Amino acid sequence: MSLISIRSLGITLGVPLFSNLDLTVHPGDRIGLVAANGRGKSTLLRCLAGLVEPTDGSLRYARNARVTLMLQDPGADLLALPIRDVVLEELPVDTRAWEAWRADVALEAMDTPAELWDRPLGELSGGWQRMVLLARAWLTEPDILLMDEPTNHLDLQRIGQLQRWMAARPKDTAIIIASHDRAFLDAVTNRTLFLRGEASVDFALPYSPARASLDEADAATARRHETDLRQADQLRRQAAKLHNIGVNSGSDLLTVKTRQLKDRAERIETAARPAHREASAGRIRLAESGTDAKVLLAMNELRVTTPAGQRLFATGKLWVHPGDRVVLLGRNGAGKSCLLDLVTRAMRGExxxxxxCNPSVIPGICDQTLSHLRPEEKLHRVIADRFEVGExxxxxxxxxxxxxxxxxSRTVAVLSGGQRARLAMLVLRLEQPNFYLLDEPTNHLDIDGQEALEWELNRGEAACLLVSHDRRFVTNVGNRFWLIERGRLVEVDAPDAFFEAAMNER
Structure with missing residues (x-):
């Protein structure tokens, strides 16, 4: 039995996003949907939810199958509503009066405090908004739940809660998740669809083993393509020799043989399938300035407080050296942002x-809101106003x-989250820092962008102090780990114990 049968599906919105997509969704499937930014993940989910018409192909649903889409971002109309009403809106108007209890149950399942229920959605943090949107999407207990970037804005505790919630869903519920969070995809999926422009690939595996299988398949395709082209080239060379002999001898047989060899070469070249090359969403590269300093940042019993002066923690004696990639770990509210703010001010000379802070430090600062990019700025001016480079x-x-x-000539305001992140990385590169201060740098970056940023940070000698809820990014980049615990900042060997404790916190 299938819940959705997709055949030769294609969608064009100004430009082709994807085509010839074949996919069958069965009860119990947990499918990770993976693609670069702007390649059609959200559009595909909206198409499956009936909000976008496909350009080509067909969609067939099981009889009476219920499909619900968890929105990536709430619209302005929802932001103005109390969160209980946001959830209630998912119910038909004629049943809301006697089924309002469903909204209460859904909000309680997300551990949403009752005192928040009457507050407008727009007054809540991004994390709480995600949980409310999830409660709304699950209200009618659909057969197929579509989730668009569900871990955006969630801390580790909420990600852990979300993973447990998904594991508790009925076994026959199908869930399709578009996400760039690799650790999350590994934890909650059993299939992975790599959405591509013409030849999308589906594996019955979570993300990491599926990615390894995809890389092997692409490498095998590349080898076959090279072999086919070499064979076609040999046939053409043979045809050229026979042609010369045939011209000199006047042999009609050799002329026919020459034509046959050329035809074979053309058929091989036409059928040869090149390896997949993802259309670039923009390269992420970083540049850095060197320094002879042995210590770039030193802390000696630094007392970190809230803006109101309440003590959060003290640091003891800690140092950051060139090449150190320090990850700052701690629960929400422990004071990570307060410490980053102090370091930022010290880097700016306060x-x-x-x-x-060593005077030789050239900082590269990027906060999670990308506040150094002004919404009204045009992209051209973002670079021209900051750096002396030609047109x-x-x-x-x-x-x-x-x-x-x-x-x-577009403004920053109209960019997607992924585009803003790539623009911010370009600004960082041009600043050529020797010390990066990064707060949630992978927010909105697709997996290719995350891997590129990891490679850039790991290859250089610049220091880095970063905060991130992205477990895979932290593990791949960090070589030192500072943990805020019991009012102290202490160095630990690895982040795993903190991750486990935070994810299991109720």
Whole structure:
């Protein structure tokens, strides 16, 4: 039995997003949907939910199958509503009066405090908004739940809660999850669909083993393509020799044989399938300045407080050296952002007792809201106003980051989250820092972008102090780990114990 049967599906929105997609969704499938930013993940989910018409192909649903989409971001109309009403809106108007209890049950299942139920959705944090949108999506207990970036804005505790909630869903419920969170996909999926422009690939595996299988398949395709092209080239060379002999001898048989060899070569070249190459969403590269300093940042009994002066923790004696990639770990509210704020001010020359920043430090600062990018700025001015580079160089830099010339007069405000993240990485690169201060740098970055950022940070000698809820990114990048625990900042060997405790916290 299948819940959804997709055949030769294609969607074009100005430009083709994908085509010839075949997929069958069965009860109990937990499918991770993986693609680069802007390649059609959200559009596919909206199509499955009946909100977007396909350009080509067909969709067939099981009889009476219920499909619900968990929105990635709430619209302005929802932000103004009390959160209980946001959830209630999912019910038919004529049943809301006597089924309102469903909204209460759904909100309680998300551990949403009752005192928040009458507050407008727009007043809640991004994490709480995600949980309310999930409660709304699950209200009617659909047969197929579609989730668009469900871990965005969630801390580790909420991600752990979400994973447990998904594990508790009925075994016959199908869930399709578009996400860039690799650890989350490994934990909650049993299938992975790599959405591609023409030849999407489906594996009955969670993300990491599926990615390994995909890489093997792409490598095998590349080898076959090279072999086919070599064979076609040999046939053409043979045909050329026979042609010369045939011309000199006047042999009609050799002329026919020459034509046959050329025809075989053309058929092989036509059938040869090149290895998949993902259309670039813009390269992420970083550049850095060197320093001879042995200590870039020093803390000596630094006292970290809230803006109101309440003590959060003290640091003891800690140092950051060139090449250190320090991950700051701690529960929400422990003071990570307060420490980053102190370090930011020290890097900008402000005096702070217990904190010393080497004068040779060139900071590269990127907070999770990308506040250094002003919404009204045009992309061209983002570079021109900050760096002394020529017009042609600006156009080339932006194009390399995924912004073709025709888009470079757009403002930051109209960019997607992934595009803003790539623009922020370009600004960081041009600053050529020797010390990166990064707060949730993988927010909105697709998996290719995350891997590129990991490679760039790992290859250089620049130091880095970062905060992230992305477990895979932390594990791949960090070589030192500082944990805020019991009012102290202490160094630990690895982040695993903290991850486990945070994910299991109720």
């Amino acid at each position: 005096a702070c007792e217990g904190l010393r 042609q160089r600006i156009r080339a830099l932006l194009a390399g980051a995924g912004f073709p010339v025709e888009q470079q």
